Amino acid sequence: MKDDRKLVVQAAAQAQKACDFILDLRPEEEGAVPYQPKEYKVVALRECPTPEKMQLCDTPKRAAEYWQMHIATSPQFNPECECFVVLMLNTQRRVKGHQLVTIGTLDTLLVHPREIFRASIIAGAAAIVLLHNHPSGEPTPSQADVKVTRDLIRAGQLLKIEVLDHVIIGNPSHASLRALGYFGAV
Numbered sequence: 001m002k003d004d005r006k007l008v009v010q011a012a013a014q015a016q017k018a019c020d021f022i023l024d025l026r027p028e029e030e031g032a033v034p035y036q037p038k039e040y041k042v043v044a045l046r047e048c049p050t051p052e053k054m055q056l057c058d059t060p061k062r063a064a065e066y067w068q069m070h071i072a073t074s075p076q077f078n079p080e081c082e083c084f085v086v087l088m089l090n091t092q093r094r095v096k097g098h099q100l101v102t103i104g105t106l107d108t109l110l111v112h113p114r115e116i117f118r119a120s121i122i123a124g125a126a127a128i129v130l131l132h133n134h135p136s137g138e139p140t141p142s143q144a145d146v147k148v149t150r151d152l153i154r155a156g157q158l159l160k161i162e163v164l165d166h167v168i169i170g171n172p173s174h175a176s177l178r179a180l181g182y183f184g185a186v
Contacts, residue, residue: 083133088128141177
């Protein structure tokens with residue numbers, strides 16, 4: 001099963017490289033086609049079989065369990081770097097899916113609302129849970145974590161997609177910014 005996942009990921013990466021090459025036509029090149037809009041299709045990368053009890057994501061503990069089951073085992077996940085994931089939920093707080101949005105460095109991530117909410121809008125998510133890891137193993141939020149969370153809460157309010165929590169995954173514990181009181185007056 002893991003070999004199949006690796007093959008799918010490798011094939012997707014090769015296809016992306018091929019698309020990047022094809023789309024890299026420059027108008028000054030002889031015979032180049034001028035820029036044309038494209039039709040896009042969003043496809044799932046892989047299925048993430050989840051036990052019934054874990055499909056409901058209504059606590060930070062359940063979000064952390066989902067991380068351990070699906071994110072930490074993903075071929076793209078790098079435990080040596082901070083990784084930011086959006087967990088997309090329906091109106092009953094059941095998991096519709098997740099997206100590994102960005103992989104940063106040892107202690108830094110680049111996060112922008114556009115990337116955070118893109119898949120959630122496409123998937124028709126009613127709410128999201130933000131998750132990211134701290135490779136140091138210490139889940140205490142930094143000031144940057146708090147600021148980004150508040151910015152994303154405000155963006156979610158504009159889009160009518162509720163940001164339910166931001167869970168920081170440490171080793172072996174986790175921290176919820178909502179439980180720590182950072183979701184107060186935004």
